[in-house]
Amino acid sequence: MGEQLFITGDGGLRDLWREAFPSARGARPADKLDERETGLVWLLVPPGKAAARLVAPIRRRIGSRPLIILADEPGEEDALAALGAGASGYCNAHAASEVLLQVATVVENGGLWVGQRLLQRLLAGTARLAPPPVAEGGAWSVSLTEREREVAIAVAQGASNKEIARQLDITERTIKAHVGAILEKLGVRDRLQLSLIVNGIEVGR
Amino acid sequence: MGEQLFITGDGGLRDLWREAFPSARGARPADKLDERETGLVWLLVPPGKAAARLVAPIRRRIGSRPLIILADEPGEEDALAALGAGASGYCNAHAASEVLLQVATVVENGGLWVGQRLLQRLLAGTARLAPPPVAEGGAWSVSLTEREREVAIAVAQGASNKEIARQLDITERTIKAHVGAILEKLGVRDRLQLSLIVNGIEVGR
């Protein structure tokens, strides 16, 4: 992993960033940059600021070094604008250190860090709502054991018995047992109806 | 680096690919896939073929494994369509082995391999984002015929094929035909995943 340079308003580094990149350095937007460095450049965009506006001036000064936007308040429009302005990645400024490492890996290898959802939206010209959460702890879960809850959620997300078995590292047979018990307790016919209940979509039966 | 699976017309591997991934395996499109494998899947798209058409059927069988398109005759339109259909990367089938390794690294870390030029074009062309989500007539419905839409909605509400058949007053066999066509068009595995999409839940991938 190359050198990481973080550009923030005051040149300070956040703990999460240090955690991901112990050797990271900080700089202020106006600071002179070392021409010889080659690593990634991260740019913090404070709340209320448009990332794209900040990108252009920085880009001119860093040359070909990849630029990644760290947004305090990420937005899809903002991300688009920033990528259009030449950024190589756009992610939440509060992202976990593992995520930052991933982003760095991707960008260092010449990739772009673009969320799948964002790309889909671009391509399709149609958008989808943020994932309506799987209602954890909804009414449906009260009669289920902990293990059954796990299975129910996996089923509701579209996983097959075999996939759930791998995920929980037990046999498919046991998953069937759990699913059977869940259907019984909730009084539904099959896994699809179970998924509707877990996802909070009450449809007449 | 995880296992690499190359899907080609004849299941053969090219030298360049072997060079990049000595342990790579080849398979034909119709071959059964080992459920336990988890690495990347590469799909060779021969000249004259539309990548997007080939993506959907493969995607359904590989579940959440990232899919990368290897195009013998790359085209930007084709790339867009493929990425829209759920591919995680699109590159020249004759790319050097170092490039392939980079692509693999990027995708394995959850990135998308999109050329900078391609993204620029995307942003230039579709400058505006589609309006926020929609409850009715979502993106899923655009590629479906009227009859297929009816069936998709019924499926999404938890109806069985037999019930839908009664409801539309046609045979269960025809419902199966429609459901099959819908799954194919939307690139999903089964009716539960279809219901997630229709209900705007979009979890996997």
Next chain:
DNA sequence: CCGCCTACTGTACTGAAGTACAACCCGGAT
């Protein structure tokens, strides 16, 4: 110690879902 519950697994079966291959009808476009 003894039920009782939870988790887990096995064999075997039924039925639903989905696929493969094929065919027919009809209306609109070439």
Next chain:
DNA sequence: ATCCGGGTTGTACTTCAGTACAGTAGGCGG
């Protein structure tokens, strides 16, 4: 006249989901 796409249906097949019946094992309260 011909081609094509949508809708419809058929037979036959494979795979998956779910159920029936049965059994092992650990924890916990009476």
